[in-house]
Amino acid sequence: METSTKIILAAGTTALVIGGIVIYKKRHEIFDTVKMITTKNYFTIKEMIASDTAKKLGIDNTPSEDVKANLQSLITNVLNPAREIYGKPITVSSGYRCPALNAALKGAKTSQHQTGQAADLVPANSKGSLAEIFAACAAVGNYDQLIVEQNAAGNKWVHVSYDPTKNRRQLMSYVSNRNPQYINITVDQAKQFLA
Ligand SMILES: [Zn+2]
Numbered sequence: 001m002e003t004s005t006k007i008i009l010a011a012g013t014t015a016l017v018i019g020g021i022v023i024y025k026k027r028h029e030i031f032d033t034v035k036m037i038t039t040k041n042y043f044t045i046k047e048m049i050a051s052d053t054a055k056k057l058g059i060d061n062t063p064s065e066d067v068k069a070n071l072q073s074l075i076t077n078v079l080n081p082a083r084e085i086y087g088k089p090i091t092v093s094s095g096y097r098c099p100a101l102n103a104a105l106k107g108a109k110t111s112q113h114q115t116g117q118a119a120d121l122v123p124a125n126s127k128g129s130l131a132e133i134f135a136a137c138a139a140v141g142n143y144d145q146l147i148v149e150q151n152a153a154g155n156k157w158v159h160v161s162y163d164p165t166k167n168r169r170q171l172m173s174y175v176s177n178r179n180p181q182y183i184n185i186t187v188d189q190a191k192q193f194l195a
Helices: 045-049 052-057 065-086 099-104 130-140 187-194
Strands: 013-018 021-026 035-038 090-094 118-123 145-150 156-161 170-175 182-184
Touching: 035 065, 045 065, 052 099, 065 090, 065 118, 065 130, 065 156, 118 130, 130 145, 130 156, 130 187, 145 187, 156 187, 170 187
Parallel strands: 145 170
Antiparallel strands: 013 021, 021 035, 090 118, 118 156, 145 156, 170 182
16 A cells, blocks of 8 residues: 655755655755655565564564664665656565574674665566666665675575665675675676676
8 A cells, every 4th residue: 555755855955846756955965965755655664574584483573663763764765766766566575684583594793684774675576677676776876785686596686775874875796605795886787787
């Protein structure tokens, strides 16, 4: 079910509405701080905390109020506008991970999934495109890290994070092979990797 969210613009902010997407820009800010916000809501906290692994292992993945606020911030600032640009359904394959769940999934110790600031995205059906999801997140612009990831089994997904205090706009790839490492990439390289 889609719901509308009210957009409250700070004083000194100009807004432009294009095809249901509100683009706003604070005065005196440079171009790369332009944010895109949509009035449509495509994601729920419930789907951001759901985990088959947690269920299977009996891990309680209930988020704190702070984590919930971070998840909502990620939804509002990155996921909803990316979904709007992409135009097709997206599945969150992993959102919030409490420390026990993150350890069970062998996630990085500093993973932003543990604070509700990151989500892994895949197309919801075979008509979708991982490369297009990546491009949509990149177009939204105000992410912290946008990473194309691949596990040992060859499965790929898009990891995106949002941190209101430090959106570094890092574009990277991570392949879980014999020598796993994060490599800086361009949007075009990511699209090739995901094609
Ligand atoms: Zn991730």
